[in-house]
Amino acid sequence: MDLRTAADTGTKARTRRAILDAAVTVLTADPAASLGDIAAAAGVGRTTVHRYFPERADLTTALQQMGWEHVVQATRRARLTEGTGADGLDRLCQEYFELGNVLMLVFNYSAPDGDVTWDCDPDSQSVLDLITRGHRDGSIDSTLTGPWIRDILWALLYAAWQQSRTGVASRHQALDSCLRALHKVVAP
Amino acid sequence: MDLRTAADTGTKARTRRAILDAAVTVLTADPAASLGDIAAAAGVGRTTVHRYFPERADLTTALQQMGWEHVVQATRRARLTEGTGADGLDRLCQEYFELGNVLMLVFNYSAPDGDVTWDCDPDSQSVLDLITRGHRDGSIDSTLTGPWIRDILWALLYAAWQQSRTGVASRHQALDSCLRALHKVVAP
DNA sequence: CGATAGTGGAACATCGATGTTCCACAGCGG
DNA sequence: CCGCTGTGGAACATCGATGTTCCACTATCG
Incomplete structure (x- = not known):
């Protein structure tokens, strides 16, 4: 059995x-x-x-867990160890964008429920490692700290998704704008 | 009387x-x-x-109104018509950053209560005009639309304030990071 | 001093969300 | 066919937030 x-x-x-x-x-x-x-x-x-x-808490807990699993899988799909740091960040942005609503939920649920910001999850370290690699290979501006770039990534994704959600831009346009903004920010 | x-x-x-x-x-x-x-x-x-x-609604309405008044005043203080477009955007970012929690509240209350996003408020047009001027005077990348730059500004401010609020960075460091990221994004 | 404005707190009614129990119904496999 | 599983819905109890009423206290001003 x-x-x-x-x-x-x-x-x-x-x-x-x-x-x-x-x-x-x-x-x-x-x-x-x-x-x-x-x-x-x-x-x-x-x-x-x-x-x-x-209980309601059981649902929100399950939601948060599912959300993070999606984020972890997306992070894995981005193959952060291949190519330059900036390349990996680019792929990561695309994968995260595909998560859509799940992303927004994880983003919003970080503060109100528990203060489990995205610092303490398992995949966060791999993102910070990616940025460090980018610092070393010269594809990412060394004057920008890892956490700050990670937060910029999330902030840009949030803004891009808002654009797409409110119909200001198409899904593809939003992703394109997001990627270009990210490129310009991290470029040394 | x-x-x-x-x-x-x-x-x-x-x-x-x-x-x-x-x-x-x-x-x-x-x-x-x-x-x-x-x-x-x-x-x-x-x-x-x-x-x-x-009623609770009376409080939230008053809050929203007060918040927008602060935003409008900050926009006025930024003297958007002086200097290049990028200069004005720079001052605007600094003024908005000073609003602190009020900013976060206006930001969060835009969606849930009524769908009064920041498109319909009086000062929004002056910001879009500023960006258009920046497009013309060559200080702002013309391939980035006005609404997208405005959303990036808010997203970066949100991220910067998170950094400062969670103690990851000092208030001054957060503002500095925010301004530099904004510069790089809008630079042609 | 006496009147008035502003406040705090207790008590109460109400309402919506939540959580629980129980029963009826449909599908499916032994 | 019979029992089991998964489900829907009604009914109920509970709880916290909300909104209202009333009374007492304090300070200020004429």
């Missing part, structure tokens, strides 16, 4: 995923949305939400 | 101001804080808060 039951990849997993996905969408639009709103958006009953996440 | 009673500049004005100031501090830290928290931070009773702002 398996520790995880067979249903773990079946109906239950799908329902859980639907709730989490809906939560990302709804909570991004309104961080104070009720569980009923989330249930409605997920197309399930409020009871079902409570079945999967007994 | 005055339309505004004499007390308008006396005790009542001071109490009102204390409540608004406390609200800025508290709501910046936790946007979902209760009126009791705000009253305690202001050093007044919860009843008094209700006397000045009968």
Whole structure:
């Protein structure tokens, strides 16, 4: 017998995923949305939400964890150890941009819930290492500290996503603007 | 007889101001804080808060209005019509940075309450005009649109204030980093 | 001194979100 | 077919925030 039951990849997993996905969408639009709103958006009953996440905190915790897993995977896909530091940063920006709403949620949930800023997560160090490599190979301005560049990256991504979300620019235009701004900032 | 009673500049004005100031501090830290928290931070009773702002919405409206007034005044102080476009943007960044928490509040309250983004306020046009002038006088990269540069400005300010607020950098260092990043982005 | 403005606090009603319980229904495999 | 699993919905209790009312206290000014 398996520790995880067979249903773990079946109906239950799908329902859980639907709730989490809906939560990302709804909570991004309104961080104070009720569980009923989330249930409605997920197309399930409020009871079902409570079945999967007994308390609201359980849901937000799961959301935060899922969000960070996405960020970690995106960081991995960016292959930070290949090419120059600036190249890696470029790929990282593109991967993060693809995360969309998940990114905004992780961004916003860092402060209010717990002060678990993005300093303490496992992949943050690899980003700082990337920047250090960029400092050494001359592709990143050495006068800009690692944490500051990382924060600029997130800030630019936030602004770019706002642009795309509000229809000021298309998704592609927003990403393009973001990448160019990042290039100019980190260039020595 | 005055339309505004004499007390308008006396005790009542001071109490009102204390409540608004406390609200800025508290709501910046936790946007979902209760009126009791705000009253305690202001050093007044919860009843008094209700006397000045009968409903929560009245308080948030007043906050938003006060915030925008500060922004407008800061924009005026930056004397956007003097010097090159880039110079004006530089001064604007410094003035906005000085607004501190008020800035963060205006920034955060743009989306959740009403969709009154910073496009519709009176001073926004003068900022866009400034950028257009920078495009013409060659001090600002013409391939970057006005709205995008304005959003970058806000995003960088947000990131810089986070740095200073979390103690990663001093206030002065944060502003310096912010200004240098802005310079590099807008440079043609 | 006496009136008035401004305030604080207690008490209360209300409302929405939350969390729990229970029951009914549908699908699916043995 | 029967039982199990997953679900939806109704009903209920609870809790915290909100908004209101009322009364007492203090300081200031005429």
